[in-house]
Amino acid sequence: MKGNGYWLAIASALGVYLAPVSYSWIGGIVGLGGLIFIRSANRPLLFVSCVLFITCSTSVSFKSPNPPDLHSSSTQLSGIVKGNPTFAKEYTSFIFEDHQTKQKWNAFLFSPLDHRSVQIGSKCSLSGKVERHPFSRNPGEFNYETFMLLKGIRGTIIVDVSQLHCQGGSWYKELFSKRKEALDNLDQNLSPLTSSWVSALVFGEDRDLPDETIDLFQRWGLSHLLAISGLHVGLCIALFSYLTLRFSLLTKRKLIICLLFLLPIYIIFAGGAPSVIRAVCMAEAAMLLSLLKQKWPMTDIISYLFCSILILKPSLVHQLGFQFSFIVTFGILVSKKWISLSVHPIDSLLRISLLCQLVVLPLQLQSFYFFNPLSLLANLLFVPLMSIFVLPVCFIILVGVYILPSSLLNQLDTVFQKSLELCFLPLRGMDKFAVEWVIGQMSFVSILLFVFAFVWMMKRWELGKKRKSFLWGVVLSFILIAEASVPFLFSPGRVTMLDIGQGDCFIIEWPNRNHVMMIDAAGVLEGGEDETFTRIIQPYLHERGITKVNTLLLTHADQDHIGAAEEVITRFSVDTLITSSFFRGDLQIIEEKWKKVSSGDRFVIEETVFDVLYPIKESEDKNDNSLVISFKLGGLVWMFTGDVGKNGEENISSLSYELDADVLKVAHHGSDTSTGEQWLDAVTPRVALISAGLNNRYGHPHEQVMNRLNQQDVQIIRTDQKGAVIYQFSGETGTFYSHLP
Structure with missing residues (x-):
């Protein structure tokens, strides 16, 4: 099996990926079994691969578990x-x-x-x-x-x-204690910024890195530079080897033996990151083989290591750091011959950057739904910068904390901070022109096609057939374009009520993504950091492959309705902002895009007519300035009410509007200050949507409102019980379903 160990890793990885799919092991038997008969020379290898595939695809360790039923509080x-x-x-x-x-x-x-x-x-x-x-x-x-x-x-x-x-x-608790003491020492002797960088790059403790830096690196595909990886392990080995050999402290053989004992200790000091475990284990295997005077292909070493980890600690395979580390390293090892064809160090770095970006792209899109095509340039600039300057200086600062006088250490600290600021200026400048290609979650078929096209592109390139390699590169691009284009060609319409907590956010998608409208964009009511946009709204839009919100309608200016509006306007290129004429809020959008409406107005989106029923006049209460609109979409008449109170409901009911609606967005999250009997008699809804936070301190929805809705046999769907609620429609028919069972 020597030289073919990658078959075992591929079979195991495929089994893990398909484990959640029922009876996927049957396909593995058919596929690998067919290969066994076709390639008779490798029957033992393929047989073991088949066994590994079936084991991984049927193992409980790799299946998505059910939520626990916790009986006791x-x-x-x-x-x-x-x-x-x-x-x-x-x-x-x-x-x-x-x-x-x-x-x-x-x-x-x-x-x-x-x-x-x-x-x-x-x-x-x-x-x-x-x-x-x-x-x-x-x-x-x-x-x-x-x-x-x-x-x-x-x-x-x-x-x-x-x-x-x-x-x-x-017995090794003291190692962790020493690690904690070292981290505390950094906090006490260095500035917060410098301490956070040394802690992240030397000890794998990145909790104190500025959020702005983490977001910046993530947008540009540089997150791997903030995690301890083979680069750090390699630097430690190189530094230790240079010092011991340069000063004749150890022979080469004794150096290897010494490293075999010391490297596992670094796993502990580095926080046990999967990438460090992978790098250390590979280094240990390579050094051990050199001591035994054995030669094994590095692809075999990483493949057997992968299979061993699946057996010893299967939970690691579900960590993105583990997946990225193994896939990138395996890709580099397999493409070693292609990389060696480069004629210049910059050419070599460019090839490695391109390889790393393409080899993890399906996994990146599965997890984050987008990638930055210009991240290749960013990696070309910042991989050498981090390797040659930032990482070595972090090690120097760590040593300096223990041996330098405080005055000199402070100067080094200051220089490092200013150097970081200068280093990241180009990246921040580039970020102003960042191009995010949002594709959404890739289908399994698209992933298979992408992997096939990528392998053939690399093979043609390695053989010097650049024309054919270019054509396969075109196929790669076409697969991504096709995946991103599907919603614009074959998608039904959707109305989604996001579970935003104690707030409102609805997203309406017309069929074939002809128009995207958002009604309200909630933020947190009070206290703490507002992560509503980054944790809920943006991931949902990216998962759907949405890069543009054509229309943003804000019912009124309460934080639980507009808290994320600025971010939506900035990040999703809003064309039109619609509010009432009495909206009391200040938003950064050009006046030409801001449309103000009031009772009696009407606007049209994709042949859908929106009637504005309220407000009639300005009220001292912001809730009674809420926009109330009615429209027909997907065969249903919808009534959106913001936080309008009973007085507003009575005013609307007294007008000569036709108020019958199939779906009522219950006002003010189900508060008893709204949804009176007179209003329900006028609207006669069949379905009531209530957006309320789980176990919220206001007790929404109130019991009185629930009773009134139940008395009229209205179907009630609540976000605090069902999570996000989706109405998917085609033509005049559709179906409600929820994210939670």
């Missing part, structure tokens, strides 16, 4: 601490394994603890409240619960600090 457990605890200024958390059930839990305390009070391997008894992990309530939203369940962590226990008792620890 509190629990008392005894067990052991798994993994390195997290000590923050406001909280402490650690992974805890129960002795009796062997189930793992995320233990969380709303108070900081000393890092020696809870350590890896500590035996603890605790009690606290059991909670589910936060889960996705909208399409496109990151599902933290699935992420944690795939890591084998059943739920969260909010621990009572007075009921936590721990003692002892593992």
